[in-house]
Structures are given as structure tokens and as C-alpha cells.
Amino acid sequence: MPDEGPFFHGTVADLRPGDLLTAGRRSNYRPEVxxxxxxxxxxxxxxxxxxxxASELASDHPxxxxxxxxPTGPFEDDPNVTDKKFPGNPLRSYRSSDPLRVVAEVTGWTRLTSEALQVWRERLARLRTGQAGDIVN
Structure with a gap:
């Protein structure tokens, strides 16, 4: 394994310990994928x-x-971030085709400021209209 964690997943889903996050769902960023x-x-x-x-992209902003x-199985560096943007994976971003098991909800993470959130709204609007192809720059 490339990293021993701990690991985290951000979403708008209301999950409980023991729930599994699985592949085969629609992307938060591009629902057609x-x-x-x-x-x-x-x-x-x-x-x-x-x-x-994910909250910004949801119509009801949960x-x-x-x-x-x-992780319940093997995982690898996220090639969309590490190969294209940040060689060496300083963002410690990973992906797995196997499920992730929810351990606990985390409450002490840093929320975006209203200014930073506005920048992301603009970036996401460009993505939806085909003007930009990347989430992380």
C-alpha cells in the first residue's frame, strides 16, 4: 500500500459506520460519468x-x-491528480475499485470561506459549460 492513512472521503451522503462506498456510481463532478x-x-x-x-453541485445543496x-482492498495513487498535476502525490489522493468502509464521521475539518467557495462555484460553472476540464489546478 502506498500510504497507511488514516483516510478520508468527502461527500453529501448521510452515512453510518460500517457502510460501504462502492464504485459504479455517478461522479459528483460530472453526473453523466x-x-x-x-x-x-x-x-x-x-x-x-x-x-x-459535491454540495455545490447538488440541486438542494445538502x-x-x-x-x-x-480501504477493503488494494488502492493506487489517483492518476488524474498525481500524473497530470502533482507528481509524487503530495495531495495523498488515491482511488480503489474495491469498496471503502466508513469508520466514522469527521467534524473537525476546515470549511471553505465564502470567497473560496465563490471561486469554486465559478470553476464548476466553467466545467459544466465545457470551458474547463480540470477540477484541481
């Missing part, structure tokens, strides 16, 4: 960012949530 992997990070605030983005998770 079905994901072959489940994505997670060893950085709690990175998972918080993912949760904030509360963003961060969960501590554990």
Missing part, C-alpha cells in the same frame, strides 16, 4: 473540499460531510 473507482485522500481538508464541491474510511 459513472465512476469505476472510489476516490479518497489521507488529507482531511482535501476530503472536505470534495464534500464542499450538508457537506467528511468520513474516515478504510
Amino acid at each position: 459513472v465512476m469505476n473507482h472510489v476516490y479518497f485522500t489521507a488529507l482531511v481538508d482535501g476530503a472536505g473540499l470534495a464534500a464542499e464541491i 450538508a457537506p460531510r467528511v468520513y474516515r474510511v478504510e
Whole structure:
């Protein structure tokens, strides 16, 4: 395993310890895409960012949530981030085709400021209109 964790996943889903996050669901960022992997990070605030983005993209803006998770199988560096943006994986971003088990909800992560959230809203709007292809720059 490339990292021993702990690991975190950001989402808007209301989950409980023992629940499994599985591949085969629609992307939070591009709902027309079905994901072959489940994505997670060893950085709690990175998972918080993912949760904030998922909340912004949902029509009813549910509360963003961060969960501590554990992989149930092998995982690898997220090539969308590490190969394209940050060689060496300083963001500690991973993916797995096997499920992630929810251990607990995390409450002490850093929320985005209103200014930072507005920047993300603009970036996401460009993504939806095909003007930008990347979430992480």
C-alpha cells in the first residue's frame, strides 16, 4: 500500500459506520460519468473540499460531510491528480475499485470561506459549460 492513512472521503451522503462506498456510481463532478473507482485522500481538508464541491453541485445543496474510511482492498495513487498535476502525490489522493468502509464521521475539518467557495462555484460553472476540464489546478 502506498500510504497507511488514516483516510478520508468527502461527500453529501448521510452515512453510518460500517457502510460501504462502492464504485459504479455517478461522479459528483460530472453526473453523466459513472465512476469505476472510489476516490479518497489521507488529507482531511482535501476530503472536505470534495464534500464542499459535491454540495455545490447538488440541486438542494445538502450538508457537506467528511468520513474516515478504510480501504477493503488494494488502492493506487489517483492518476488524474498525481500524473497530470502533482507528481509524487503530495495531495495523498488515491482511488480503489474495491469498496471503502466508513469508520466514522469527521467534524473537525476546515470549511471553505465564502470567497473560496465563490471561486469554486465559478470553476464548476466553467466545467459544466465545457470551458474547463480540470477540477484541481
